[in-house]
Amino acid sequence: MNSPREWWAWGAGATAVLGLALLPLWLQNDYVLSLLISVLMYSVLATAWALFSGPTRYISLATVAFFGVGAYTTAVLGEVLPWAGVLAVALLLGVVMALLVGLATLRLSGVYFVIFSFGLAELTKQLVTWYEVNITKEIGRYVFVDITQQHIYWQLLGLLALVLALRALIQRTRLGLALRVIGEDETVAVHVGINTTVVKVVLFAASSAFITVTGAVMAPRWTYIDPSIAFAPVISFQTLIMALLGGPAALLGPLLGAAPLVLLFEFLSASFPNHFSILLGLVFMVIVYLVPNGLVSLLRRKGGRP
């Protein structure tokens, strides 16, 4: 941290987090709090998604595979372990799963990776369903954990601060440089001596760990989960479109996309529950056609600063 501008940026970030942390104490409205929780959840998911996909440009649809595993960790261990233990197990599971998947598959690129990651989410869902049906003989689980909405809010805020700080730090290091080269041209990256597989696997594991813990934190909010709730594909799709709308390469890009889209989707699903799928698709297409490089790029063009 050399320049004064950077100090200001870190200071502003810390102040913003502190301000947001105090918000629920002053705010005594459950509906607004639950909206804020949704915004925070998708902010963490989209930023964590962009941690890996922003620089590498790999489109991952596996978000919900990790999210669901996190949610199930809470459902299974919530009564057995203290809360910190649950989160630690979720973190560990996320990392292990990401390492296995990453080592095996990050040599795939482009469309193969997209399809693979989508398949991974479906496969995880099928396996959990199969396990529940055949071994526990029950398809759903109740989540008994003593966690209030405010606690969920603070924990998500903490996760968001962590993942943003991590992204900011990575951009300053050699890892960040390596990532940018991979994103520009993977062949070049290999030729200048970057071990692309290691870089990608490390990033994928970090990104997945955040997503898994988010799933664990969010589980108490449902009180009841089954595979179709915990592994709902729409979570992957919404995360993806939010990050893309904002601009996954920029630090605050995913936040810029998450906040308005969470509110929009909330409004759409409340007002047009039957047509939600159509509207979601249309939003997707509008973003792909009209904002191909994210809102951040539009702002930059207007502001004239790189």
Add this chain to the structure above:
Amino acid sequence: MNFLDVLLAGATLGGLYGLVAMGLTLQYGVARIMNLSYGEFLIAPAFLTYVLVSQFGLSPLWVLVLAIPLGFAVQWLVYQLLLTPLVRRTGAGPALEVDSILATFGLLFVVQGAMLVVFGGNYYSYEYLSVPIHVLGSTVAANRLLVLVVAVLVGGGLYALLTRTRMGTVVRAVSVAPRFAQLVGINVRQTSALAFGMGGALVAVSGVLVSMFLPFSASMGTMFAMKALIVVIMGGVGNLMGCLMAGLLLGFAETLVASFVDPGLTLAVNFGLFLLVLLFRPTGLFGKAAR
């Protein structure tokens, strides 16, 4: 279930998968568009058949004939209206792959949502040719045999079209070397649209066939698209015969697991196979090189 039953069930299911995947391999292999909304354009004709058969008393076989030009027209239009702008914007470079995935993704939700609004989430089916036929001591429904026959006929016909005609040569040229095809006077974009439309005709035909013997619902499209993708990759992108073989292989694997292990694990088998192929033979079991 004896061995012959499994063989027959596997062959009919596999024939269908092969047929479904052939359209996708044309679309992806030639037009280089990974069409994620593919499965929705299979379910939509299935619903159309349901309506025409149950409301207007039409024979599904007539709908099958109707599906060919209709399916072609719909996907040709999708290419011209929705995908051409993306091809222009990206200059058919690597960004096209990502952009087309995202755009067809949106289309998936729109079409699926529309079907959900009209038909709801229930399963639909109607009665057609479900008479049992005895083959060497085993019984199989006539409509299932019909599927296998159509898959082989259409697959064979398409193979002949692509290998024996001038148009087929043009399509294969674009598939193998899009940049050089241009140099010998081939209109790459029109050929891509043509191949995309042909894929549409194939998927519409498979949709009509599916409606004859399987109960279907508005949200089943993604499942078919995933299976088609698995088959396409297993068979080697753009390889029609590979498609049919891989489709049959998947059909057998699924039937074997469903009848001898656990019907709940068929999807897991699908993805397991898919992963294995991706990891060990990313160019496909039957492909020399994908590109």
